[in-house]
Amino acid sequence: MKFGVVVFPGSNCDHDCFYALKTACHQDVRFIWHKDHNLGDVDAVILPGGFSYGDYLRTGAVARFSPVMDAVVDFANHGGIVVGICNGFQILCETGLLPGALMRNKDLRFVCKFCHLRVENFDTVFSNQCLQGKVLNIPVAHAEGLYYATDDVLAELNKQNGVLFRYCDKDGTLSDDSNPNGSLQNIAGIMNREGNVMGMMPHPDRCFEKLLTSSDGVSIFNSMVQNGGIN
Amino acid sequence: MATARIFVTLKKGILDPQGKAVEHALQGLGIDAVKGVRVGKLISLTFEDVSETEARRLSDEACEKLLANPVIEDYEVELLQAVE
Numbered sequence: 493m494k495f496g497v498v499v500f501p502g503s504n505c506d507h508d509c510f511y512a513l514k515t516a517c518h519q520d521v522r523f524i525w526h527k528d529h530n531l532g533d534v535d536a537v538i539l540p541g542g543f544s545y546g547d548y549l550r551t552g553a554v555a556r557f558s559p560v561m562d563a564v565v566d567f568a569n570h571g572g573i574v575v576g577i578c579n580g581f582q583i584l585c586e587t588g589l590l591p592g593a594l595m596r597n598k599d600l601r602f603v604c605k606f607c608h609l610r611v612e613n614f615d616t617v618f619s620n621q622c623l624q625g626k627v628l629n630i631p632v633a634h635a636e637g638l639y640y641a642t643d644d645v646l647a648e649l650n651k652q653n654g655v656l657f658r659y660c661d662k663d664g665t666l667s668d669d670s671n672p673n674g675s676l677q678n679i680a681g682i683m684n685r686e687g688n689v690m691g692m693m694p695h696p697d698r699c700f701e702k703l704l705t706s707s708d709g710v711s712i713f714n715s716m717v718q719n720g721g722i723n
Numbered sequence: 724m725a726t727a728r729i730f731v732t733l734k735k736g737i738l739d740p741q742g743k744a745v746e747h748a749l750q751g752l753g754i755d756a757v758k759g760v761r762v763g764k765l766i767s768l769t770f771e772d773v774s775e776t777e778a779r780r781l782s783d784e785a786c787e788k789l790l791a792n793p794v795i796e797d798y799e800v801e802l803l804q805a806v807e
Contacts, residue, residue, distance in 0.1 A: 554789075593792055596741070641794070642794075
């Protein structure tokens with residue numbers, strides 16, 4: 493499968509994504525510069541974490557107007573697989589490819605730690621290789637990760653099983669203590685109605701080998717690969 | 724020349740933790756008549772060679788496309804006419 497990792501000015505997890513896909517998942521990966529107007533021959537696009545455009549104005553607000561984003565929107569609208577991790581998730585919400593918004597963490601602090609995640613839907617392009625009943629251990633690192641959406645949007649997301657990951661304790665129980673940023677309904681990651689665009693605040697690109705404490709991120713990348721193999 | 728002052732704030736009903744922190748600090752200072760604080764942004768746009776109507780229209784367009792996120796924020800535009 494061919495992955496493209498978009499590089500914005502201020503991206504700082506672009507190489508993490510590249511390395512994870514290359515070494516842990518053995519896939520073809522290339523970087524896509526934010527000024528490019530087309531994505532080239534790729535099957536999936538990753539918007540990596542970081543501080544695109546210095547997070548000026550709002551996180552992701554300026555990046556959404558990068559030249560490459562027209563191509564990303566077009567790719568997504570034609571069924572292409574698009575993943576936003578952390579800052580990438582913020583960009584996807586600003587772009588409107590995903591509903592809702594990421595706001596300042598409830599306690600106003602930058603949070604950087606491992607979090608437990610409960611997988612809410614296993615039948616997706618992004619989670620089909622996650623094991624039923626296994627709680628994932630994946631780190632977060634952000635100051636603006638509080639997922640917010642109106643009650644109507646949340647109801648719609650839940651109805652279509654669009655919430656993929658929720659923050660939980662190590663046993664998989666949802667609680668306020670396990671919610672690192674005050675996200676509504678402990679939401680850590682969502683996908684669109686069509687099931688081809690996904691955003692998550694935790695970083696699977698920071699836990700793909702034992703040396704990094706956890707290798708749970710691999711199951712998310714491998715889900716896409718598995719899906720690509722089927723198609 | 725005209726200047727538009729644009730105030731961007733979180734929508735009513737959305738928790739504003741910065742506002743809460745400032746409110747607590749004010750109460751600590753004894754300024755406890757304050758009931759409710761919201762923290763927002765002020766963005767100033769300077770226009771040249773456009774009418775007041777046009778400056779207002781462009782300000783609204785700027786807010787809707789970029790300066791405010793309609794999911795979580797409201798904005799207000801205040802137009803100041805510079806003294807020639």
